[in-house]
Structures are given as C-alpha cells and as structure tokens.
Amino acid sequence: MVNKCEQHRKLALAIRLIKRNLRTSIVAVHTNVSATQLRTLYHEIHGHASVSGMFPESDRLFTTHQRALEASIILTAYLNCAGADALRRIDIEALLRAHDFYMDVRRECTGLTQSAIDLTMAWILARDLRSCVVDLRTCPCGIRFAVHEQQRIQPHCPVCGLPPLSTGKAPTHSFPLPVPVPADLGTPTTDRFC
C-alpha cells in the first residue's frame, strides 16, 4: 500500500508537471495519479481541457538548424543532469531542470521567431534519445549536438560548422556518458548545465 507521504509527493509532482503543460498521459506515467484526476487538475489549472491524441514526432525539430540547435541544448543539458540513467528511463526531474536551462538560454536570445520547444516535446526528445532515434554526436571542436535518424538537413556542428566525428547510423549512442550531478547541488549554472 502506498503511504500518504508518497501519495502527496506524487500529487505535488503531477501539479508541477501540469502547470508546465506536460500532456496528462505522460504525467500519469510519472505519478500514477489517475487519468480522471489529472484531467480535473488540468482543467482547474488551465481553465480548459488538456490536449489529447497522437504525440508529435521529434523529427519535426530537425528541419532547420536553429531548431536542431535548440533540441541539442535540451538534450545536452538533460544528459548532464540525468547521466547514464537517461538511457534507461526518463528522469523527469532532470528533464525539468534541463528544460528550465533551455528556457533561460532562450530568454537571452533575440530574433527567435518560433515558439519555444515545450516540455511535452522535450519529453519526446528524451524518449527518443533513450531509444536511439536521436543521438548526440561529437564535433571535432568538442561540442555535442543532436542528430535525428530521419532528419533531412545535413548534420553539422552549430558552432564551427564541421560534420560530426561519427556520421553513420549507429545502433547505440556515440556520446560518452556523463557523471550525473546530484540533485542537491542547487540551482543550474551555465558551466555544467545542472
């Protein structure tokens, strides 16, 4: 039997995720809160019903270099937060921190015409990273950037423009796994992402 503290913790997490507009079907996976209760919470928080239906595909982010760069920022930050766990499960707390970091970076940028990548799409990216649909390739300059297995644009480094060191379709990830950063180390910094 799940104790009351755990129930409260899961419900608090569900509210945090719904406030960030994460699809309720995904929230259910990470909290075990019932679909009915999540739909009610969503309506109370946002004043309208949650989005339902098929998830968008992550390859839509890999049609322009700017969007691919934004996906790279999210996934690099996520990998730094979650470490090797990122390849075994979706670490929702690490994903929240990575998305926060991405939103902070985006606020510093000017001239962006498209809306920000939302938390649902960030979750889809994390899922596709785990299943090797998306990989993080390493440029000779040391930058890591995301490559989708079905992207139509030529993959190249967003900093120096070189192609990645590994360009073939690899069945496993080509990036070195980082050491996860403990959650109690406080606020994200631009030095280590999290």
Ligand SMILES: [Zn+2]
């Ligand atoms: Zn480079």
